Amino acid sequence: DSGVTQTPKHLITATGQRVTLRCSPRSGDLSVYWYQQSLDQGLQFLIQYYNGEERAKGNILERFSAQQFPDLHSELNLSSLELGDSALYFCASSVFDANTGELFFGEGSRLTVL
């Protein structure tokens, strides 16, 4: 158990809908990273927050948004869902601001868009 908690574990929804994925980082970690993993794809970096501030953005679609709250949990919002958004979404946390240490991953949220 990495200490990173993600909910929900599984989510099935329809095209056009909107969902919110939630992540609680390890105790003491200030950085949260979101990744998308599609079938046979590596981990695609979406976005990173540190202590409530956005630090880095990857290939995140405009339909997706995220934020980190004062209690350090983070939410990833996915809207106008398409079939291609079906994937495993990981949250990872780190105590560091910069990428100087290891990342600890949650179990992921598997999103299925029908």
Next chain:
Amino acid sequence: EDKVVQSPLSLVVHEGDTVTLNCSYEVTNFRSLLWYKQEKKAPTFLFMLTSSGIEKKSGRLSSILDKKELSSILNITATQTGDSAIYLCAFTASGTYKYIFGTGTRLKVLA
């Protein structure tokens, strides 16, 4: 553009074999290279290699960083069925906050 390539994409071996997984990267201002093991869900950390620590070993697993060749290898000796997983490598660069992952090598160890 910064990128990382892993090879082979997949590998099937028998218990007891030794395997070598490769990771090559193209990045400016390289900081570190990390290896992760992904079984069913969450990737779990194996090693982090930097300029000051180019070789790491833990039990049957070991990894070396070749900064000149911009690559790293992960060796697993005396493989076991429990080593079956996707092995991911990632690099980081100074001046950014990202961890860039490769697509992974899928290893299957047969009994």
